[in-house]
Amino acid sequence: MNEPNENTTAMGLRIQQARKAANFTQMQFAEKIGVSTQYISDLERGVVGCSTTTLVKICDTLAVSADYILRGQEPISYSLLNMYKKFLNLSPQAKELAEESFKLLDKALSLK
Numbered sequence: 157m158n159e160p161n162e163n164t165t166a167m168g169l170r171i172q173q174a175r176k177a178a179n180f181t182q183m184q185f186a187e188k189i190g191v192s193t194q195y196i197s198d199l200e201r202g203v204v205g206c207s208t209t210t211l212v213k214i215c216d217t218l219a220v221s222a223d224y225i226l227r228g229q230e231p232i233s234y235s236l237l238n239m240y241k242k243f244l245n246l247s248p249q250a251k252e253l254a255e256e257s258f259k260l261l262d263k264a265l266s267l268k
Contacts, residue, residue: 165202170225172200174218189213 160168175185175196182196189210198204206214215222219238223229243254 160202164205166228167205167225168200168202170220170228171214171218174220174225175200178218180218185217188217 175182178185180188182200183193186193186196190213191210195204199206211222211225214220215225219241221230243251246254
């Protein structure tokens with residue numbers, strides 16, 4: 157059996173955190189990316205790594221960047237893109253509240 161190492165353990169933890177933030181169980185996530193639940197368990201514990209093909213599926217499914225999964229770095233532009241995607245899926249009432257919040261944030265940022 158493979159042993160976890162520092163890199164795969166950190167990567168696995170970030171995958172687990174992103175999976176939970178996306179509200180997927182290990183089983184649901186495994187089905188979405190076409191792997192076994194055992195593989196997801198091993199991946200999250202850092203026992204195994206993943207191929208670039210699987211990494212792309214993970215990133216697309218969890219809406220995170222490869223930089224985040226591999227190195228823990230989340231580019232600001234990628235985060236903003238994800239926020240925009242989420243904004244587009246809001247109900248009209250939720251969009252209105254978000255727009256009001258954006259206006260207040262813009263006003264606060266312009267104060268000196």
